[in-house]
Amino acid sequence: QLQLVESGGGLVQPGGSLRLSCAASGLILEHYTIGWFRRAPGKEREAIGCMISSSSPSDITDSMKGRFTISRDNAKNVAYLQMNSLKFEDTAVYYCAARLRDLGCSWSGYAYDLWGQGAQVTVSS
Secondary structure (H helix, E strand, O other): OOEEEEEOOEEEOOOOOEEEEEEEEOOOHHHEEEEEEEEOOOOOEEEEEEEOOOOOOOEEOHHHEOOEEEEEEOOOOEEEEEEOOOOHHHOEEEEEEEEEHHHOOOOOHHHOOEEOOOEEEEEOO
8 A cells, every 4th residue: 555654743933943754655755756735724735845856956945945855765765844944834734745756846736646644733832
């Protein structure tokens, strides 16, 4: 069974950091492009960025560039989303998603075939 499982969410103060993990099972993550998305309360799903492979740079949406980074550890079959300088407006459920690597990155969630269950991130003082 193909599965992505996120972990690492939680409560963090403004200005703090969190690292989300996206562990893959039933698939070799190296063969997939990884995307990260989020959905804030009352808002539509928003693309954060993507990474085609561990040897390619991650592509982060402009509004989060410099604060968020995506990385991958092929040996562990895990992808990560590092979030720094968190703000109140970063509160959301965060999702990782996968699509075949050769298809490249997409900013549309509809382009991804496999999704994790989501991880809640709450930024609050």
